[in-house]
Amino acid sequence: MKRIFIISSLIFISIAAFSQAKKPTLMVIPSDSYCDRNGFTQYYTDEAGNRHVISDYTKAFSQAESEELRLVISELSKIMAERGFPLKDLEQTLKSIKQTNIERDLLTSSSGSVIKESPIDVIKRTAKADIILDLDFSVKTRGPQKYITFNLRGVDAYSNKVIASASGDGKPSTSATVGILLEEAVINYIDDFNAALQKHFNDMFTNGREIVVILNVWDNADFDFDTEYEYMGETGMLVDIIDVWMDDNCVNSRFSRISNTENMIHYEQVRIPLYKTSFGKERAIDARGFIADLSSFLRKAPFYIDSKIYDRGLGEVWLILGEK
Amino acid sequence: MKRIFLLSIVITMFLPATAQKAKKGDFNPSANYEVQVLGVGQDGTKVFRIWNTASKVDDAITEAKRNAVAVCLFRGLPGSGFTNETPPICQIGDEIKYEEFFKEFFKLPQKDGTGGMYLRFVNRTTDEPPSGQFRVKVKKGYKVAIDVQVLYNSLRKYMEEQGIVKKLDSGF
Numbered sequence: 001m002k003r004i005f006i007i008s009s010l011i012f013i014s015i016a017a018f019s020q021a022k023k024p025t026l027m028v029i030p031s032d033s034y035c036d037r038n039g040f041t042q043y044y045t046d047e048a049g050n051r052h053v054i055s056d057y058t059k060a061f062s063q064a065e066s067e068e069l070r071l072v073i074s075e076l077s078k079i080m081a082e083r084g085f086p087l088k089d090l091e092q093t094l095k096s097i098k099q100t101n102i103e104r105d106l107l108t109s110s111s112g113s114v115i116k117e118s119p120i121d122v123i124k125r126t127a128k129a130d131i132i133l134d135l136d137f138s139v140k141t142r143g144p145q146k147y148i149t150f151n152l153r154g155v156d157a158y159s160n161k162v163i164a165s166a167s168g169d170g171k172p173s174t175s176a177t178v179g180i181l182l183e184e185a186v187i188n189y190i191d192d193f194n195a196a197l198q199k200h201f202n203d204m205f206t207n208g209r210e211i212v213v214i215l216n217v218w219d220n221a222d223f224d225f226d227t228e229y230e231y232m233g234e235t236g237m238l239v240d241i242i243d244v245w246m247d248d249n250c251v252n253s254r255f256s257r258i259s260n261t262e263n264m265i266h267y268e269q270v271r272i273p274l275y276k277t278s279f280g281k282e283r284a285i286d287a288r289g290f291i292a293d294l295s296s297f298l299r300k301a302p303f304y305i306d307s308k309i310y311d312r313g314l315g316e317v318w319l320i321l322g323e324k
Numbered sequence: 325m326k327r328i329f330l331l332s333i334v335i336t337m338f339l340p341a342t343a344q345k346a347k348k349g350d351f352n353p354s355a356n357y358e359v360q361v362l363g364v365g366q367d368g369t370k371v372f373r374i375w376n377t378a379s380k381v382d383d384a385i386t387e388a389k390r391n392a393v394a395v396c397l398f399r400g401l402p403g404s405g406f407t408n409e410t411p412p413i414c415q416i417g418d419e420i421k422y423e424e425f426f427k428e429f430f431k432l433p434q435k436d437g438t439g440g441m442y443l444r445f446v447n448r449t450t451d452e453p454p455s456g457q458f459r460v461k462v463k464k465g466y467k468v469a470i471d472v473q474v475l476y477n478s479l480r481k482y483m484e485e486q487g488i489v490k491k492l493d494s495g496f
Contacts, residue, residue: 020495020496021495021496022496023493024496082477083491083492083493084491084492084493085493168406168408169406170364170406171363171364171405184364187364187367188364188406188407188408189408191411192410194492197492198490201492201495
């Protein structure tokens with residue numbers, strides 16, 4: 001009896017230890033309108049001759065005018081860290097990427113080899129987060145008074161859905177400094193913002209993580225999504241068979257096929273379980289872990305299709321069929 | 325003998341009814357009170373005015389302090405001209421789910437040193453007794469208003485530690 005109790009306790013402890021879902025990263029990013037208003041932008045002309053403007057975050061943090069931005073980010077970081085969600089710092093991430101690039105370029109092996117890197121690997125080394133805290137604020141004046149217009153939106157980086165937002169005008173003041181007004185603005189909105197974030201996480205734990213799945217075929221493949229296969233005694237197009245797989249494997253069969261052609265299928269609002277058992281243990285999974293099962297499914301009879309998994313983070317994955 | 329028997333039956337009949345009735349001083353989560361937010365407080369705090377009615381002024385102040393903590397836990401603070409609304413710390417129904425915990429938490433300070441746990445999270449911003457428009461004589465006694473500062477973040481953290489409220493990062 002004692003042995004059974006000890007074994008069941010150990011099983012419970014091991015399940016509890018491995019049942020932590022993958023934690024999303026949060027990063028404050030100044031909004032495009034904030035960068036544009038303050039001149040933190042870069043211009044470039046594309047091959048067709050069109051002129052584009054993009055936000056220059058390095059400039060946003062390196063200029064004297066960025067003092068207010070740093071202050072707001074510091075206040076947000078402090079509060080979020082207290083709530084158990086330390087923010088990934090954009091300024092430090094940009095510096096770290098720069099430093100990493102320099103070190104990688106200089107690093108060689110004893111025989112003079114450099115680190116193997118594809119163009120995709122280079123692109124992957126960018127500042128990214130799973131939830132973007134899109135921040136916009138401006139200091140406005142009304143006669144002798146100053147006040148803050150504040151807008152903070154939490155955006156899922158993969159589905160582009162706004163999961164939390166807080167915005168409004170602060171109380172005008174003649175005596176308070178801009179710093180105090182900004183601090184007040186953050187304190188004023190953060191509780192409501194965090195409550196919305198909590199709601200989003202609660203929904204995730206109840207209904208699964210929402211991800212985006214995109215399927216493509218390599219151009220040398222001898223099949224496409226309209227090719228017919230015989231599966232479970234019926235003949236159907238590959239797109240329909242993949243729909244069946246999604247229906248069987250999504251939490252409560254929740255997924256939406258947004259668009260598809262013979263070469264592409266785009267799924268959104270795909271609700272995936274947070275854990276799955278692999279290699280004998282229950283493990284937390286993300287979009288890649290989910291789609292690896294579809295990849296295995298397609299590798300078997302009657303399809304015999306190899307595929308390459310390309311993950312874009314916790315919440316988006318591409319599966320390219322034809323070969324690895 | 326017969327009289328004693330009848331008397332004991334009558335007493336027994338009344339006992340359950342008496343046991344269920346809330347005692348004077350027990351916390352009432354559906355108490356009626358009014359709240360007016362005074363501004364954005366210091367980091368982690370909420371500053372507001374709360375109105376309460378009782379037969380005596382002192383009782384009204386005591387109740388108001390307790391209700392000030394309760395409003396942050398169960399009702400949330402309303403928005404005002406320049407302040408955003410504050411969501412409640414607890415979820416709907418938590419006051420019933422954790423009834424025993426909140427009964428103890430909101431127990432008024434006793435002479436033996438027990439009770440008064442909620443007082444750790446609320447401060448009056450002045451010691452002045454309410455007067456003028458903040459102390460109104462009504463039919464049932466006095467309706468008074470006091471300005472309070474609730475240590476909102478500390479209150480939330482305490483509730484998280486006691487397992488009443490989930491942490492933002494719980495499950496990750």
